[in-house]
Amino acid sequence: MGVEVVLRTDVGVEGGQVDSAARHGYTLGTGADAPGRFSRGPTWQPPPDVRNNARMRIHVAADHAGFELKAALVDHLRDAGHEVVDHGAHAYDSQDDYPPMCLAAGEAVVADPGSLGVVIGGSGNGEQIAANKVDGVRAALAWNLDTARLGRQHNDANVIAVGARQHTVAEALSFVDAFVAEPFSGDPRHQRRIDLLAQYEASRS
Numbered sequence: 001m002g003v004e005v006v007l008r009t010d011v012g013v014e015g016g017q018v019d020s021a022a023r024h025g026y027t028l029g030t031g032a033d034a035p036g037r038f039s040r041g042p043t044w045q046p047p048p049d050v051r052n053n054a055r056m057r058i059h060v061a062a063d064h065a066g067f068e069l070k071a072a073l074v075d076h077l078r079d080a081g082h083e084v085v086d087h088g089a090h091a092y093d094s095q096d097d098y099p100p101m102c103l104a105a106g107e108a109v110v111a112d113p114g115s116l117g118v119v120i121g122g123s124g125n126g127e128q129i130a131a132n133k134v135d136g137v138r139a140a141l142a143w144n145l146d147t148a149r150l151g152r153q154h155n156d157a158n159v160i161a162v163g164a165r166q167h168t169v170a171e172a173l174s175f176v177d178a179f180v181a182e183p184f185s186g187d188p189r190h191q192r193r194i195d196l197l198a199q200y201e202a203s204r205s
């Protein structure tokens with residue numbers, strides 16, 4: 001059964017909204033029964049599920065605070081058979097700023113359905129905030145195994161943010177492993193909430 005999203009009537013349906021909705025797999029209904037409604041039809045399929053042991057393409061980014069952890073993570077993920085795309089920083093610079101790298105990783109994830117992202121900083125807060133500025137990104141800040149897994153199970157998060165100054169390298173790697181291995185539950189209540197976020201994004205573009 002398709003997922004239907006009803007737009008707020010006060011925002012109108014502009015071309016940008018249609019484009020944004022299309023990026024999320026929605027089409028605008030024109031029939032008498034669904035005028036002005038975005039819906040995902042019965043044939044719509046989500047991007048390939050993230051299954052345990054599946055080989056993934058993973059987009060990573062970090063500022064100076066996450067630089068060393070990123071290097072360890074890239075090796076760790078490649079050793080596990082994943083394809084890693086590194087969006088920087090490509091050299092250590094104690095004065096660099098996290099937004100450009102995290103925005104680049106977020107945009108790459110959205111442009112690459114089925115992929116995941118990892119953004120790393122000192123706390124992970126700013127990195128999560130930056131990634132979430134990209135339409136289509138759902139970035140979860142993970143600070144233990146449970147929050148890493150729940151980011152996938154409940155939120156279908158496609159990006160995980162980690163604070164390199166908050167954890168040992170081994171802990172941080174285990175959060176990413178847990179995130180990558182965990183599938184979205186697909187529970188209708190979670191999907192409904194995710195759809196409301198997509199509706200909000202579509203309504204403001």
Ligand SMILES: O=C(CO)[C@H](O)[C@H](O)COP(=O)(O)O
Pocket residue numbers: 063065066098120121122123124125126127
């Ligand atoms: O975690 C971060 C953002 O949320 C940054 O990595 C952190 O703010 C960098 O701090 P500093 O410039 O003092 O090294």
